Amino acid sequence: MAITKEAKTELISQYRRAEQDSGSPEVQVALLTARITYLTEHMRAHKKDFSSRRGLLKxxxxxxxxxxxxxxxxxxxxxxLIARLGLRK
Incomplete structure (x- = not known):
């Protein structure tokens, strides 16, 4: 898996709305962005990995x-959120 448990916990604590929040859209987008970043780097190294490409597109x-x-x-x-994550230039 791309994201360690500690990194995931850190992302959740940064983007949550309330103390017990772990599923708000902000948290979900932040977690997806971290996974997308990891897979993008993976695809740069493994250009013919079409299974990972499909997962990245999903x-x-x-x-x-x-x-x-x-x-x-x-x-x-x-x-x-998009300003914080650096999306949509």
Whole structure:
């Protein structure tokens, strides 16, 4: 697995809304972004790994759907999240 338990816990604590939050769209997008970053680096080294490419495309699509939901429901949190993660240049 790409993300260690400690790194995942750290991401959750950075992006959560409340103390017991681990499933808000912000947390999910942050975790997906970390996995996408890892797989992107993996794909640079292994260009013909088509199974990982398919998984990467699925993760990107899932993140796009979550960002679309967040953009439609709470525009301020969406803008803050993409600025914090460095998405959408």
């Amino acid at each position: 993760l990107v699509s899932q993140r796009a759907d979550l960002l679309k939901y967040l953009r439609e429901t709470d525009r301020e949190k969406y803008l803050a």
